[in-house]
Amino acid sequence: MAPAIPQTFSTFNIPPTRRHVETIDFLLARPSLELLPEALRPSARGFLFYLATLPTSAPHECPACASRSIALATPAGTHGLRRDGYYCRDCNKRFNVLSGTPLRLLRSEEKWKPWMSYRFQGFSQELIATFLGISNKASMTWSRAFMEAMADYDTELHRWWEDHQSTHISELTDEAEKALEECVARLTELSTLTDRHCPYCGSSSTQVLTSRRATEYQCHGCERRYNNLTETPLSHIQHMELWPEYLRLLVVGYHDTEIGERLGLSKSLTNLWRQRFLEFMQARWPLLVHWTLWQWSRRRASVPSGPRT
Template sequence: MDDHHIPPDYLRCLPIELHSEAEAFIRYLRELPSKSPVECPKCGHPRFSVEANSKPRIPSYRCAACNKGFNCLTKSPFSGFGLMHLWPAYGQYLLAGWSIHNAAKALGVAPSTTSRWIKPLRTAMAKEFPALYHWWSARHDRTNLEPPPHIAAQAQAFLNGLEHLLTTQQADCPRCGSRDTQRVDELRPNFYCSVCSSTLSLLRDTVLARLGYPEHWMGFAQGVINGETVVDLQRRTGLCVPACKRWQVRFLQMLEQQGHDDLIQWITWLRSRRVKEVGDFVREGGHMEAVTGSRYSADSKRRFSVPPHLIRKKH
């Protein structure tokens, strides 16, 4: 792992009441390789001795009863796994919702390594920290996507602000300061000032300036918050892929400008899990509904299934 790389703030996406348990889980992973056993894991005898070893990876022991060697990882989910010094860091990436590939890149190991680590870490979390596992696994496996309260509050504040921007019937004229303005556009917040006869737009100098189809903005914003992929967003709005990519960048910029950093981290987590969910579904032979309603569709009303290999290319 790069010495200059800072591990993610894994507590951002967790409810406050689980913070202490999450920290205990990371501490458990850090201390596990040096933890002293209390009995032989093979026969249960409490007496054993430390074996002499010039450069032990972890302390080795020999049972006084069965005369078999073991260490603190024997018959544990981590038995046979190496790079123990990276387990706590990977635990942080796992709790923060990082994908296998991104975590592997940050740690400087192969994706196959982080892929193998998931099972023992999940097993240990489920056994030693069940409350943390119950909450985290439901989000990781996308069986429950409800965010923590503080992130839900950020999402609602963002949606309320966007709705107010689109529906407000009042604005101050930036030229003369008058409030005697009249909305002149049903979909966009454009106004006419009757005092200085100037026009104004509340979208001017914002990331939404010159963005089309405002009737889709609320639904698109909700899709971004749900961690939907670009293809999901295309199905939601009927826009083409390039437009969905541009919109996705713009709305994430808005979130960043408004200081919703925890929500952005949550969206990143959900989006990585959604990509994996779709990929697993297609690899197992599932058929995704084709995108309809975009300008590239021959018939915007037609809905059909396509072969898995074509769906995989789109994702």
């Protein structure tokens, strides 16, 4: 059973790249391939199946000469062998199903598929090592080997995945881009809405008091005042004109310091905004939160030293 998705991100006082239990639970609760473009998901599923079944499969040809004239030489278990050994009748070379592949030196094959599945979910190599009980060095070795194996399995999947492992800003998938557009549209709506029902009692009998910033209302039912941001994670957050640009920078992976440099915001303010915007996105656009956390985990902050432009 998948862990429950946390109810709020507003309690985050640390960057979401840290090993915070709510962050981990949230990522684990998301579908493992949702970060990938929809067109590449079948290939990714196939690659996971390949990692799970390759160690117990039989080779079709000799990795040295490509001859199909091969035969079983030593069954698994003989003299402590972990998998079946074969020999080639043409070149007399001995090999097993992993010989000549990037995975030939790896161990603990029962953990290969879970490792790659966690990676597709956006977890770091270090955190996956903790999950699976392997060393960080082994996790790094597996990462290199799996990338090579992915290149052999599907070049398009490998190209996309490799591009999105760099420290540079990556393009969003179509699904994430659509979700971002919807979220930005909602932010715009909050700044222009003039007929919001009372968030306290639900009454529609209201009076518009002012239209500055977020429209303010007077409820005729409970006689309380409120605005378009009342009872939302963005309540009391200023500079609405910067919200759309801030949101895009956050989702594609810019860190607080980088965003502050670009938008002229203080570190404490960008820290507060990150917490509030993550909470705002979680209810209707969890994919954006997932993408944001993934970008945070793979990028290093690289803040320009020159003056802001």
